[in-house]
Amino acid sequence: MTEYKIELLKIFIQNHLYIKQLNIPNVRDNNTMQIKTFSLFSKICIAVIVSIVVSQNIAAQKVHTSYLWHMDQPVYWADKSKDKPDSKQFVEESHRLKMSGGNMYPGSAVAHPTNDLQEIFSKDDRVQAYQFVPRNAINSIRDLPNAGAQLSISAGLLENMQSLGAKNQWGYTPGWMNAYKEAIGWKTSGNFPRLDVVSFTYDHALSPLVSERTLIKQIKAHQYVSNKYYGYNSKGYWPAECAFSERIIKALVSCGVEWSVIPNSHLARTLADYVHPYNINGNSDAPNRADRVTVNGVNWYDGMQDGRGSHLAAPYCYQAHKAQYIDPATGTAYKIDVVPMCNFISYIDGYGTHGTSEISANIEPYSNTEHPSLVLMAHDGDNAWGGGSSYYNESVPGFTHAAAGAGYEPTTIQQFLSNHPVPANDIVHVEDGAWVNADSDWGHPQFINWLWPLYSKNNYRFDPNGWTEDARNWAVVTATENFVTMAEDLEGGNLRTAYIADGGAEATNAEKAWHFYFGGLNSGFMYYGKAEDMEVKASLTGNIAIDYAKKVITANSGTDNTAPSVFIPQRFPYNPGGYAFGPITGYKKTAMSSDFHVWTFAYDVSGLSSVTLKYRLDADGENPLNSTQNETYAGGTEVAAWLDIAMTRRAMTPDPTTDAELNFFIQPEAKADLCYAEIAGLKDKLVDYYVEAVDTKGNVFRSPIQHVYVESGDGQTPTGGDVTWTPTAPTSAETITITCKNATATSKLHWGVNGTVGAWTLPNAVYQPAGTSVLSGAVETPFTQVNGVWQVVLGPFNNPAQAVTKINFVIKHSDSSWDNNGGSDYLINVSAVATDNPTGTNISKSLSANEVYTFATSDFAFTSPKGNSFKGIKIMSLPVAGSLTLNGSNVTVNQVVTAISELTYTAATGSSSFTYKIADSADLLSDATYTASFTVTDPTVTAITVSFKRPADWGTTPVYLWAWNNGGNLFASWPGVPMTEGSNSWFSYTFDKSVTSVNVIFSKNANPQSVDITGVTQTTCYEYDAPNGNKFSVKTSACETTAVKNIASVQQISIYPQPVKSHFTVTLPNTGSAGDYRLSMYDMSGNAVKTELFTGQTAVIRCENLRRGVYVVRIMSCDGREVYGGKVVK
DSSP, rough: OHHHHHHHHHHHHHHHHHHHHOOOOOOOOOOOOOOOOOHHHHHHHHHHHHHHHHHHHHGGEEEEEEEEEOOOOOSSSSOSSSSSSSSOOOOHHHHHHHTTTOSSSSSSSSOSSOOOOOOOOOOHHHHHHHHTTTHHHHTTTTTTTTTTEEEEEOHHHHHHHHHHHHHHHHHHOOTHHHHHHHHSBBBTTSBBBSEOOOOOOOTOOGGSSHHHHHHHHHHHHHHHHOOOOOOOOSEOOOGGOOOGGGGGHHHHHHTTTTTTEEEEEETTTSSSTTTOOOSSSOOSSOOGGGOOOOOOOEEEEEEEETTEEEEEETTGSSSOOEEEEEOTTTTOOOEEEEEEEOHHHHHHHHHHHOOOHHHHHTGGGGGOSSEEEEEEEEEESSSGGSSSHHHHHHHIHHHHHHHHHTOOOOOHHHHHHSSOOOOOOOOOOOOSSOOTTSSTTTTTTTTTSSSSOOOTTOOOOOOOOOOOOOHHHHHHHHHHHHHHHHHHHHHTTTOOOHHHHOOOTTTTTHHHHHHHHHHOOOOOHHHHHHSSSSSHHHHHHHHHHHHHHHHOOOOOTTTOOOOOOOOOEEEEETTTTTTOSGGGSSSSSSOOOOOOEEEEEOTTTTOOOEEEEEEEEEESSSSOOOOOGGGGOOOTTTBBOEEEEEEEEEEEOOSSSEEEEEEEESSSSSOOEEEEEOSSSSOOOOEEEEEEEEEETEEEEEOOEEEEEEOSSOSSSOOSSSEEESSOOBTTSOOOOOOTTTOOOEEEEEEEEEETTTTTEOGGGGGGOTOOOOOOEEEEEEEEEETTTEEEEEEEOOOOOOOOOOEEEEEEEETTTEOOOOOOOOEEOOOOOSSOOOBBBOOEEEEETTHHHHHHHGGGGOTTTTTOOOOOOOOEEOOSSSEEEETHHHHHHHHHEOOGEEEEEOOOOEEEEEEEEEEETOBBSSSSOEEEEEEEEEETTOOEEEEEEEEEEGTOOEEEEEEEEETSSSSSTTOOOEEESSSSEEEEEEEOOTSSSEEEEEEEEEEBBBEEEEOSSEEEEEEEEOOOOOOOEEEEEEOOOOOOOOOOOOOEEEEESSSSSEEEEEOOOOOOOOEEEEEEEEEEEEEEEEEEEEEEEEEEEEEESOOOEEEEEEEEEEEEEEEEEEEOOO
């Protein structure tokens, strides 16, 4: 390269002198906003440098880079157009109608759509991104021979822009498409477009969740609209949300698609040496073994940004491969190239500037020239930082030229595949799933953020009585599709794509039905949940589609050649017999039952005759890529015969009527049935399954074949050998011994009972062994050494004071050393058991000091399963205060008392209790030990009041109090309750007289907080003392006499629109106050992300700089009298 460096220096000097003589000014593109300008000299030098580098290295490059920018705005309100009969409204008309009193419906008090369409479409960055800034970005890298990008843009957005551009509205012009057309015309060295506008779905439909017929119609309609405005159709495909499944490949091939982008995490998760990280780098369920291949990734690294994590292998996850789908009926293989996008680097690129360090450290060292790597950065091109002017005008040229300077080749996907064709035998398996960017989905293989499963949080089993908005609307979509496809079949099946896309009076009724059916398919309507008017969009468009379809069906009465419509079957749990992890379990590694349900929706216009779950077992537990027997209905020697289970079929649970966030003012004309069946009794088996539905006319639909490996777990087996318990499956009548091999004298069992997602319940005091300490949300019991083994003995858990079905625990060895079972916590399931022994009840009485209570047989609520009579009670422990006597004499432990009417308790000045068992006439004792508790009130005893002086730098935020004692937490949730404000910044709280000892924490609404203040037994006042780690210590102080202020109770808050984009409006209850308020926003980790002051009852809050996600909003009046709370989805 020496001679090239010398030649480059000569050219550099010559051009420098020439430019100085010409004194040519900087050049600025009139279409570019705030673009960094380069002198002609600089551009010439860059071109010369790049030409030398390219001429020497292009044939030997191991790493290539490219972009994909994704853009979408849905058809927000796809009701019938008033301007164009038999077609739907686009944004200009919807906004005009909404603003003029139109788009009103019975049952709704507002015009629709509820979204602020002007704010959405007129945002400067979007106006530029949708019309020309990507073209400018491409222009800034045209000095590189193959540099370019891919762009996916929904047809819904294209038609929305056309409606605005035709009227020169909100910054859109009639020539809105021309800049893109120009960039498409710029070619790479292989004569491929530098801006490749790839195929997509018309309405941002989620490809793996719609039917094959619907997907084909959506893609072809998009291709028609793309060609209408850009004069171009690509060979590539971007699936919405990068949500891919191999079962969509046949549809892609039929639409002329040759390659599709996929998330590289769903290549990584199939590899034989992939180890699932049960943490932020693996925020969803582990891959099922049915998706595992024999290839190893070898070179693994973790990439994580803002909670989006991936565990990736290079170069495998950066190489283009082939994937295939086997038609289960014919055995025909359909193949395409799959191009992985990098989840990790894509997210970085979409949220800020970056260099090539991740590539040079984690990808380049393992890449090769024979099968080079492509680092594809794919993200939204119209949202967040990645949709802004700085991104297109600065980041794109900056990174692209840095990549070229590092020896990488910026390219387009089509150019890359032309230069580096994928070998025909490089067939890989791609796991189902989307990119990891979607909140609360994180790339889950069942696309849970667009289809939240129906399950019980108590036992993590399928719940047919469950209801989610997503599932409900898929039931509506499934039924609508059957009407639409039946109308198409009755019209002969040769529908015209142009009329499906455009609608209009000249379209046939079946074409019109498809046109409106499309309007409910945008995946954003599922993604954002209870926001805006999304709950009715599928019903709005579905009802119109059904009306048109019925015209065809009625005209052909009695004819039905259309098979039932069946939603792609789902299963729960996803990993039967294995573990679940992620949002479904509150991010706790949780053991799952090996029994699992398959569930779906099914509908037929003529009615369903049967819906059957078919499943079969694989012979050796493997499904190799070089065999298709697991993929076809016919099968072969590698699989067993199909087994049938008739699926339960029923209407889905009715829509909720008490949820203020939902208003189903448009009810669907049709809704599919919920169908489900359980496969039970299998362990360590690979299972193939599908659903067959038959209508009353004999038409049959069979769903694609899916696979699941059933592991051997039973939902409660502990992992590892350090922690064990006996019996392993205890009943409520048994004691449980928990042992820990590596425990020490400082180890404690940190435990609770009846745990649900994110919370345990405190065990009743009757279940707490001696030495147990009560904490916030759990108790801690020290380990004791018995015969050289460290152990804790619990139970039996049969006291009527609290039914226990689960024991949840971790082990605390020290403040910095915990055993939490790999993130899943330990779980012991406790089964209820019936015995022949008698039962009774606990006793609770309130007495005055020195009052005598005489017992009666009825106090003990005796029952006997054997019909025996009551004999008495056996004393198990004595009260620590007061006296328990029988006919004047003190009773003793283990004494059996039969003369109950002679048993008395004399109260002292403090509360106390004793325990006992019930005895019957056959000398059988109760399994449970019961407690007689006496709360003693003393007129001379005063209630405990704690006070704290608010530090000056806390502003107007009230002081919050958290409190607990041996009976558990005194308040429902952290940080507790606001204390009552007095004078001179003092805040106070008075406990009930029954609270004789209490532990407290003072805080500024959770942060900062004081250290634990324990053992408070009398009225005490405290002040801030000094920092103590991330907390602060307190000191006692003389109490002041305070005048108490009245604080209003918490009231409801209105926040709209939902989800928000750049701003939202807050409306407080009409209290008549015109005072000042402080609004704070917190992310889901509790971090404050925004604070703002406002005056009055309504405020508009800007939030364009916040990232997507869910935020908690708290508003407090500056005088501390009013507190409000709410939630924002951005």
